[in-house]
Amino acid sequence: MSTLREATELRVLIRSAAAGDDAVAEAISRLGPARVAATLVDEMVSRADLGEVGPLPGPVTVRFDLDFDGRTLAHSVSFKEGRVRHGDAGPDAARPVLVELELVALARAVFGGPMAPHALCRRIDWGDVDDPREFMVGVAAAPVVQRLLRGAAGEPARLDELALVNGSDKWGPHFYTPIYERHFAPLREQELTIVELGIGGYAHPGSGGGSLRMWKRYFPRALVYGVDMFDKSAAAEQRVFPIQGDLSDPDFVGGLAGRLGPLDIVIDDGSHACADVILAFHALFPALRPGGLYVIEDLQTSYWPSYGGNATNLHDASTSMGFLKQLLDGLNYEEHDGAGSSRPTRFDSMLVGAHFYHNIAVLEKGRNADGPMPGFVRQRPVTQVGRADRREVTA
Ligand SMILES: C[S@@+](CC[C@H](N)C(=O)[O-])C[C@H]1O[C@@H](n2cnc3c(N)ncnc32)[C@H](O)[C@@H]1O
Incomplete structure (x- = not known):
């Protein structure tokens, strides 16, 4: 995609996110829900500082299930040996952690500015927590998931x-x-x-x-x-x-x-x-x-x-x-x-x-055109303006 087209489409999404739910829904329909889902997840990844996560026992996949207009779009992101990629982690991937969100709410949280509501995470499915193996998958994935969701929480960084x-x-x-x-x-x-x-x-x-x-x-x-x-x-x-x-x-x-x-x-x-x-x-x-x-x-x-x-x-x-x-x-x-x-x-x-x-x-x-000070002030210092002048000015 050309730089101009990509920049224009991002602009449409960013602007709509501050304008309200209806404007976002319209922008999503126009740009395509799958593209918007990928854009928003990519943005969360870039805000997640995943490099701060210590060594993981294995690859982690997080699957976002994003609801829009009666459909659910799935977008996975995987984290393996310090590298992030969109899509599943491959054959050795553990079961993904599922994160359910509304696509409109997510767009508003990511791009809507400080007045927009935060994305309410509807559900996180960590797997079968009664099964020790699956439980450990969830424990390993937790720091990745936390950081990804932070990107939708308006967290300010210095x-x-x-x-x-x-x-x-x-x-x-x-x-x-x-x-x-x-x-x-x-x-x-x-x-x-x-x-x-x-x-x-x-x-x-x-x-x-x-x-x-x-x-x-x-x-x-x-x-x-x-x-x-x-x-x-x-x-x-x-x-x-x-x-x-x-x-x-x-x-x-x-x-x-x-x-x-x-x-x-x-x-x-x-x-x-x-x-x-x-x-x-x-x-x-x-x-x-x-x-x-x-x-x-x-x-x-x-x-x-x-x-x-x-x-x-x-x-x-x-x-x-x-x-x-x-x-x-x-x-x-x-x-x-x-x-x-x-x-x-x-x-x-x-x-x-x-x-x-x-x-x-x-x-x-800006526009530097406030106008000059009045002429009489220019002609001599105000301290030397006599009483008569002052009466004239105030009259
Ligand atoms: C100090 S570095 C920029 C650092 C960067 N802004 C940062 O804060 O991480 C200066 C850059 O200017 C580029 N540069 C130097 N002369 C240039 C020129 N005539 N036209 C375009 N780029 C130039 C160099 O290639 C170099 O990558």
Whole structure:
């Protein structure tokens, strides 16, 4: 299935899950119950941290019996030697544990956001608990089942823990996750489109994607795109779409926004070369929706000549920090009197906030057009405005 079609179908399901039972039922009928069942179980698997389960005595299969419109759809997921796959565990599989749920309720719990009701698990059949052999099968499967169901219970995970679990250096080598948490937490349950420049792993084909997995988990209703110059198709997952391209190529970068549509969050963790940082900002900041956030990591390169940086002239506009510092005056462009000023620049009316931390900046998109302060306040300090002026103002 094409990326666009897959992304569109996921969007339909995610949006319907917040809208109510009837909207979900309609979306399930449109997308196909079997496809929706597979999508929801896959999502629960990705939220289950099954790597935390210790060694198991043998393969475990969990079969979800999902009721929809008078039918029951069965979707199995098996866990064997640390690997998860959809379908049965094979000939040596023990009897599956059965988990019965309503498909609509499950969709609402997985993708509906915090206000949606949790999926009520109708029944778990652990097997014949009076038979010691079957009982032990249930005991072995319990940690897997518990973790799978947690994915439908709206369990919030902290970003630094998710960085560790998913192998992202945003916590540890860097200490970015508390900063991300500060800015991203209010957006967490929203339906979002996120793009991260730089997937990780450089030329190693099977390596990278830790932060994309982290974002997928932190934002349960988001589609997450990653861009890298190397083929990172191995990082593809449900709701995670790697794109290959060179972020120093103006044609490629210029076409990204049209390809991905309006964006909610952009994270630049790519080459960190100053020219690439500025090129991407020009192309992608305007593509953010109002309220969107643009994050630039590793701004230390702004001072390193090998990355196009400059530690001697801190206002050099060809460096990442020099460029960003110029934008700051644009926050107040309506107060510049105009004489000799080249403002407003392209970004002045769309930048509404800027937050700078050690090596990382967060820029907020919006509509910066509140209007200037009244003219009489500009002409002299308010402390010098005489009584007569004040009477005039209040009259
Ligand atoms: C620091 S890693 C990204 C790490 C990842 N965001 C994470 O947090 O796990 C930087 C990535 O940017 C990619 N990259 C470097 N220069 C690039 C360019 N010009 N175009 C596209 N990708 C580039 C590298 O291949 C590398 O995988």
